Amino acid sequence: MLYTWFKRRRRRRLLNEAFPDEWMLYLDKAVRFYPQLTPEDQRRLRDDLRVFIAEKHWVGCNGLEVNDEMRVVIAAYACLLILRKSIDVYSRLDTILVYPDSYLALESAFPRSEPVPIGWRHGESWSHGSIVLSWNTTVDNIRDxxxxxxxxxxxxxxxxxxxxxADGVPRLGSRQQYHTWKEIMAAEYEQLYDDARSGRPTLLDQYGLSDEAEFFAVATECFFLRGEEMEERHPRLYEILTEFYELDTAKMF
Ligand SMILES: [Zn+2]
Structure with a gap:
């Protein structure tokens, strides 16, 4: 209770300060959807990203020094996902580790055993409070x-x-929504599988066939970056994602 009170007071003070001018430049330059948001959504995104930046631990890896541009760009895309959702800014996430480029991931086969390299990665997301991102990949994605x-x-x-x-099913509102979600996701996964096997071009990244969690993650990317095409080619998938994110990306971006 006391913690919540302190947190609210700290956030209020933070949001009473002027939004830094150079942060606006980063938003305009690197976050392509930002100018297309309504003034109300822009304000909400600016508020969310300021809280997000202030409350998370930012760690540069492999010699990288995390700067404000990195924080603003990463926070803006992270907060876009929850722009209209009435949830706190990733309350279970504590630390954002940023590598300059792809990095060699290590893993221990057994608890307390020596970690060994398992391959190069661009990013990872963990349920115990951390996320890992390659800055160069982030920039390349935005540019390309x-x-x-x-x-x-x-x-x-x-x-x-x-x-x-990590099962491709986020927290939803009702039993009926879970039922609809699983039914549509399974059908869309099957369709992607069939298209990929037949060599037909797909709108969704075929990396989504790795498992249900990856399918949801690539569907989310497509929803935000190719909303119009998704609405046309995958109307049911588009509809449940519109309901989940409370955004109509085909009309917005
Ligand atoms: Zn993934």
Whole structure:
């Protein structure tokens, strides 16, 4: 209770300060959807990202020094996912680790055993409070605009894991919504599988076939970056994501 009171007071003070001018430049430059938001949504996004930046631990890895531009860009895409949702700014997430580029991930086969390299990665999302991102990949995705966005992808995993399970099913409102979600996701997954096997071009990244969690993450990227095409080619998938994110991206971006 006391913690909540302190947190609210700290946030109020933070949001009473003027939004830094250079942060506006980063938003305008790197966050392509920002100018297309309504003034009310822009204000909400600015508030959310300021709280997000202030309350998370930012750790530069492999010699990287995390700067304000990195924080603003990452926070903006992370907060876009929850722009209209009445949830706190990723309350179970504590630390954002930023690498300059792809990095060699290590894993221990057994508890307390020596970690060994398991391959190069661009990002990871963990249920125990951390997320890992490659800054170069983030910048490349934004510049290339080819339907991929590492930040949207990894934070979609965070939403998926808000009920502690990485199963492609985030926290939903009702039993009926869970039922509809699973039915549509399974059908869309099957369709992607069939299209990929037959060599037909797909709108959704075929990496989504890895498992249900990856399917939800690539569907989220597509929803935000290719909303119009998704609405046309995958109307049912588009509809449940519109309901979940409370955003109509085909009309907005
Ligand atoms: Zn993933």
């Amino acid at each position: 605009d080819e339907g991929e966005n590492l930040v949207l992808h990894e934070f979609a995993h965070q939403l998926d894991m808000s009920d502690r399970f």
